[in-house]
Amino acid sequence: MLQSGLIPADRLTYKYKNEIHANEIVLLAYYIASINIETVYHDQMKTVNPDLEYAPFEGICLTDTFEMYEKEDLVSKVLIDNSARRKRQKNLDIRVIIGNPPYSAGQESANDNNANVAYPHLDERIRTTYAVNSKATSTKNLMDSYIRAIRWASDRIKDCGVIGFATNAGYIDSNSADGLRKCLADEFSSLYFFHLRGNQRTSGERSRQEGGKIFGGGSRAPIVIAVLVKNPDAKQNGQIYFHDIGDYLSREEKLEKISDLVSIDAITAIDGWTTITPDAHNDWLNQRDDSFGEFICIGNKKEKNSLVLFSNYSLGVGTNRDAWVYQGNKKKLISNIKKTIKFYNINLIESEQPKIDVTQIGWSSSLVSRFEGKRKLEFDPVNIRQSIYRPFQKQNLYFGGGLTHRVGQMPQIFPTAEAENLTICLTLSGTKGFSVLISDLVPDLHLIGDAQCFPLYLYEETSTENKADDLFSHAETNTADGKYTRKDAISDAGLKHFQDAYPTEIISKEDIFYYVYGLLHSEDYRTRYADNLTKELPRIPCVKKAEDFWEFSKAGRDLAHWHLNYETVEPYKAKLDLGGKSLKQLEDKDFYVTKMKFPKKDQKDTVIYNNAITIREIPLEAYDYVVNGKSALEWVMERQGVSTHKDSGIVNDANDWAIETMGDAKYPLNLFLRVITVSLETMNIVRSLPKLDI
Incomplete structure (x- = not known):
């Protein structure tokens, strides 16, 4: 803010001493932040007043921002100055909040011993706003730290002000954040979202489209810059504007774009904003087809009396x-x-x-x-x-x-x-x-x-x-x-x-x-x-037609046959390079697999099974059968091997399953060949399904 040029030089000292505030809970980061702010201020002021005496920054508090509003300062008698700053900040009429809130929906497991802190008042605000307005079955992700930051900031600026956050972009289109999106549209007059992409929880081509991670190795999540405006004089709330940074950009290219654009005005100047009108489900992006709601639901645990196909799941x-x-x-x-x-x-x-x-x-x-x-x-x-x-x-x-x-x-x-x-x-x-x-x-x-x-x-x-x-x-x-x-x-x-x-x-x-x-x-x-x-x-x-119903039903039976009996179907007759030996000459130890791999990234017609066996002439169309973002064959390659759990050191060896349960050391090799058959048959059935005539 000090470096932005938004604050006139003749107002900088007043702002620095009275109207700029910062909070930090980690002690070392608190000191670093304080020194950084003081250094920047004095650098900015050199051109205006070279003889300016050093002035410490007194707007920073060692505190948990959310907890400030939950209970009184427990260390007020120990950190007297800090406590006074906390009280002063709490009593101020804050109108601008800017930050990069942390994002964590909770610890990965209880072993982390790092559970999110509970904030009873703030969490109740989320429950009575974002959660109440959600149709999602589970709303536990609404307690993510960055969502708490949005709720806290919206309440803190009351009916007038601006919030600028760089956060996880999940809330822009996730199912669990539908109630949050509704509340944002209700509470803010103008909402600007600059989507920086970078979602590395994707795979394949989609992952490449997402491009580089904005925070490098720090996060696999997509990132969005959000500027949320409450203008009490606005004639209409919920004016939502969206700009996507684009596909296939590296981290460096994204940062360069952000630097070049500088502001909302620059995106406006290139006609870069897409205006969003939320649909009935409070979706903003990738809005649903409403005709979908006319069909019977496969299951519903939220509305107990609704018409469902499966009574439990x-x-x-x-x-x-x-x-x-x-x-x-x-x-x-x-x-x-x-x-x-x-x-x-x-x-x-x-x-x-x-x-x-x-x-x-x-x-x-x-x-x-x-x-x-x-x-x-x-x-x-x-x-x-x-x-x-x-x-x-x-x-x-x-x-x-x-x-x-x-x-x-x-x-x-x-x-x-x-x-x-x-x-x-x-x-x-x-x-x-x-x-x-x-x-x-x-x-x-x-x-x-x-x-x-x-x-x-x-x-x-x-x-x-x-x-x-x-x-x-x-x-x-x-x-x-x-x-x-x-x-x-x-x-x-x-x-x-x-x-x-x-x-x-x-x-x-x-x-x-x-x-x-x-x-x-x-x-x-x-x-x-x-x-x-x-x-x-x-x-x-x-x-529409009964004959189509029966075709889909028969296709479902046929698909189930291949997907359930994948261990016993006929193996595909790919070419096996056995180093000059025949299959009968190989011993059980020759079929031991630690990690199957492609010879080159894009050479998928060949798989190196182990040092003794290479599988060649794999039909590339077999890779068209994809389950959860990965081809069935690549699932076999990933899972048939040896893995060691990094924390416990426990080794899980797929060869054990082959010998102990299946009684066949060749099981991983035959499984790969069988799943080629399954993949080809699956795609034949899928491509012969009737056109969807409803």
């Missing part, structure tokens, strides 16, 4: 300690679990607080709560089962037993290791595109992004009172052990919805299940409703 299993509870080798898994249980139970006896030791245990809020409740952990071999961890990669999982952070509705979907079920797992992603994959095993939360899983069946524990009734119920099936009753997950209302659409057809709930799987692979559907699918769960249209 679940996120995948979130462990928050994958290294400990997932493993290719069952014996290693048992050893890891027993070690961490032993560490936990000793800690429970010896200490009042969880001991943070990332080599021994992965803490999460649920495990901390268990610890605080003085509840022991006990190993139970029944909790070991197979899981689908990532696309086309199975693992042994220790499920439950106090070591799964969030089980979701999985106990109703896969109550036992023997319970048969299918789930359509899908992800809503603004960065990697919509994705879907079927599973017959417990899916991990991050199977494909944050996986929402829609099952064919739901299981309920069988009670003695209703056993007799079950004998006469055609809609229910008891499991072999008699402990669970199995029901269809597709609702009766959902079945009727489709039966009414095709009154001459005999349609089952299973037919609808596979219709959904087929339809969600439709490139027509994904393209037409791309903006909807980044922000809300799919809605399922009824196609």
